[in-house]
Amino acid sequence: DGGITQSPKYLFRKEGQNVTLSCEQNLNHDAMYWYRQDPGQGLRLIYYSQIVNDFQKGDIAEGYSVSREKKESFPLTVTSAQKNPTAFYLCASSTGQPGQETQYFGPGTRLLVL
């Protein structure tokens, strides 16, 4: 867990504004993931990337965008098209290799709308 960092811890978004959440890992993991968690709810997959320069939509990708230009980094942008972005955002990573599927989570970013 200690090898995955997310910033900022809290983020405030104004109407019509795009904001970017940072996720960095130094675990040499190939796969990275973004989840959204609403209060009292489970984890919903937004986007995931199994290798650099490639990513796939998860279950709730609308209103979000990602990039994977470096192995260590997988930033998530919450666009103005996401009308209800208030949630706890969790980034995770794994080796992506068969037999090593364990995902390790970052500390999360709490996004609030002003």
Place this chain on the structure above:
Amino acid sequence: GENVEQHPSTLSVQEGDSAVIKCTYSDSASNYFPWYKQELGKRPQLIIDIRSNVGEKKDQRIAVTLNKTAKHFSLHITETQPEDSAVYFCAGMDTGFQKLVFGTGTRLLVSP
């Protein structure tokens, strides 16, 4: 794709009692089933996992059992303590897309 269902949504026990949380999955090819514990405001942390070639796995007070035929797996916590109070998530591997699919979570409350 994989679908994971988790029950119960809340579970209250007295300290020292056992707690059991159950999950079912749909992907018969799924081969990896982790359990995560999430304390309030914190990140989920892996507490135990099991692979499809094993029927049971134990780690001190925690055990997980897997029934591949029935496609269900369970988390067992014995001698519960107040610090076990948290939300527990099960997950199964979607083998088609190589991603974890999480259950909806169980809020466990252990009363002293």
